[in-house]
Amino acid sequence: MKVVQVLPALELGGVERGTLEIARGLVTAGHESVVVSAGGRLVEQLESEGSRHVQWELGKKSLLTFLQVPKFRRWLAQEKPDIVHVRSRMPAWVVWLAWRKMDPATRPRFITTLHGMHSVNRYSAVMGKGERVIAVSETAKRYLLDNFPEVDPARVTVIHRGIDPAEFPRGYQPSDAWKQQFYSDCPEANGKHLICFPGRITRWKGHLDLVKVVAELSKQRQDFHVLVVGSDPKGKFIDEVKAAINEAGLDEYFSFLGTRSDMKELYAISDVMLSLTSTTAEAFGRTVVECLSIGTPVVGYAYGAVDETLGAIYPQGKVVAGGVVDAARQVDRVLSSRDEIRENPFVLSSMINKTLEIYRESMTS
Known part of the structure; x- marks a missing residue:
């Protein structure tokens, strides 16, 4: 053929x-x-x-x-x-x-x-x-x-x-050398519960909702840090996101890592990942599946294909699209206790x- x-x-x-x-x-x-x-x-x-x-x-x-x-x-x-x-x-x-x-x-x-x-x-x-x-x-x-x-x-x-389960194996842990380099480059993350937010920095990926979720979560706890992974393809929206963070007084909670080739390691050191797309639906949402394959919980808006993938692997991570308070509450719960993550069928x-x-x-x- x-x-x-x-x-x-x-x-x-x-x-x-x-x-x-x-x-x-x-x-x-x-x-x-x-x-x-x-x-x-x-x-x-x-x-x-x-x-x-x-x-x-x-x-x-x-x-x-x-x-x-x-x-x-x-x-x-x-x-x-x-x-x-x-x-x-x-x-x-x-x-x-x-x-x-x-x-x-x-x-x-x-x-x-x-x-x-x-x-x-x-x-x-x-x-x-x-x-x-x-x-x-x-x-x-x-x-x-x-x-x-x-x-x-x-x-x-x-x-x-x-996704290839061998590429994102359950329970994977980065090397000590990788961790040492990462925390040297991003000391703000050291000793904190880590929230991973991957994806291009575009309006439809939900970065402004992320700011609102962090604002709600910070009312309950302050022992966390957000890793924003991805770049702004047009170089315009990132300034709006950073301005919203600054206006809310939340700068200490955020690190912008840009585009990375070590997503497996970032998933592994994170305590939870967020997926907040609520306008243009994800057609599949690969990062959700990759992260869950590693064994890190995902909290996400039940919208588009993310509703499908979370429903199959980690249904307790689903929250109503646009529900920033519910998302913050669910992240807070996940940071305190872990639920079972099902085997990945994708x-x-x-x-x-x-x-x-x-x-x-x-x-x-």
């Missing part, structure tokens, strides 16, 4: 990570894996794991990108893949327009994966045009079917994203196996 995956670029992100995971799974199973993108820092890893990368910029949101359609159609005819799998809207339009004019008897099967809750418009509708459509959660599936009624529900399959091997099964089913339908 030969599979071509298409996405805008191979930089860091959930779509990119999922692409590499499926590519690796294909190669391990003895199949041929090709990835088309504009390139990026993950190309080297992709190729070292046995896939072929074709550099081609199909993700630029410009009418000029559509000029690539005939060329891509010729390339597909030459490559003769069994499957072409798209994960992002602009490349999906180019691929779909190229694919639909090919001979139905010989063209590859066309598969899409919906990774996020996009704006509801004709541009986003392309993610429902796959002969088979993969939704990364029940939340993503409901979004697709509720907003794009032309999509046949029989073509949509939920395959939850998965594992990488299951995601890969189910995706490859979709590929095989598509080829015989």
Whole structure:
């Protein structure tokens, strides 16, 4: 089986990570894996794991990108893949327009994966045009079917994203050297209960609600510190967050760590993680699953796919979306006592196996 995956670029992100995971799974199973993108820092890893990368910029949101359609159609005819799998809207339009004019008897099967809750418009509708459509959660599936009624529900399959339990093992502890370096760099965290808040610093991730939760929690106890992990992609919202913290007189409770590559260690030293998205729903919420896999509790708004993941692994961590007082109360309780965290059902091997099964089913339908 030969599979071509298409996405805008191979930089860091959930779509990119999922692409590499499926590519690796294909190669391990003895199949041929090709990835088309504009390139990026993950190309080297992709190729070292046995896939072929074709550099081609199909993700630029410009009418000029559509000029690539005939060329891509010729390339597909030459490559003769069994499957072409798209994960992002602009490349999906180019691929779909190229694919639909090919001979139905010989063209590859066309598969899409919906990774996020996009704006509801004709541009986003392309993610429902796959002969088979993969939704990364029940939340993503409901979004697709509720907003794009032309999509046949029989073509949509939920395959939850998965994490590797070996990468985030239960009970993991960082090395003494790592701890020494971390607390040297962040002395404010030493001796405190730690609250981890990972994610890009954007308005929809809930950083302003985080300030309110900390304000409520500080009325009950002062023996905690918040690790804000992530960067502001546009460099604007972080100033608003820091201003809100300063205005509330809470500066001593916060450390901004920026983007980190040692999330496993940060999850492990934390006593609890917070997830406070309440506007644009998370399509899966990988950080919630990673943290729970380590064995660190998560308190989160029961909204979007976080409601699904918490419900399956740690239901006592769910609070009503927007309920900052309830969230603070639950964090306070978790810092005083630990509840059982169930086994994580969202594992990488299951995601890969189910995706490859979709590929095989598509080829015989």
